[in-house]
Amino acid sequence: MNIAKTSVTPMMAQYLEIKSEYPDALLFYRMGDFYEMFFDDAxxxxxxxxxxxxxxxxxxGQDIPMCGVPVRAAEGYFLTLIRKGFRVAVCEQxxxxxxxxxxxxxxxxxxxVVRLVTPGTLT
Incomplete structure (x- = not known):
């Protein structure tokens, strides 16, 4: 993902900075009671x-794709993503x-990011 950090909100600039450190993982970015994903991750x-x-x-000038899941249900979503071959980086407030x-x-x-979820880290 090569997305310019100009013309984005401070929150989105933070997301992009953190995402750049984990390019091979889906970044679950904590926003209150949800984890949100943006751009290609979403x-x-x-x-x-x-x-x-x-x-x-x-x-x-383009809409930013977004999706999200409730924090309370995240473990099930992590498991589904890992089974489908993804890695997940969990970013907490x-x-x-x-x-x-x-x-x-x-x-x-x-x-x-406080946790990387991979097949080896799931119990």
């Missing part, structure tokens, strides 16, 4: 999981959104 995950593909904002707001109204919640 297209692949929506097809593999048979879930709705929607959009979130625009990038370079590392602070409460209220903490981010203390840094300014445009501050983005700190996130980092």
């Amino acid at each position: 297209i692949a995950a929506a097809e593999a999981l048979d879930i709705a593909l929607t959009k979130r904002g625009k990038h370079l 590392m602070e409460d959104p209220a903490e981010a707001k203390k840094r300014g109204y445009k501050a983005v919640v700190k996130r980092e």
Whole structure:
């Protein structure tokens, strides 16, 4: 995925930066009670999981593909994706959104990948 980080929201810029560190995995990006996927990850995950593909904002005049799954149901989705040959990078919120707001109204919640899900890591 070679997507310019210009003209995107601060949240999407953070997503793209984290995604660049895990190019061979689907990035499950925590947004509250959901994990969301964007761009090519969203297209692949929506097809593999048979879930709705929607959009979130625009990038370079094009809709940004998006899909998501509830955090409470994520393990089942991970298993399905691993069985279909995907790797998953799980990106969690590392602070409460209220903490981010203390840094300014445009501050983005700190996130980092805390888990890589592969066939060898599933129990």
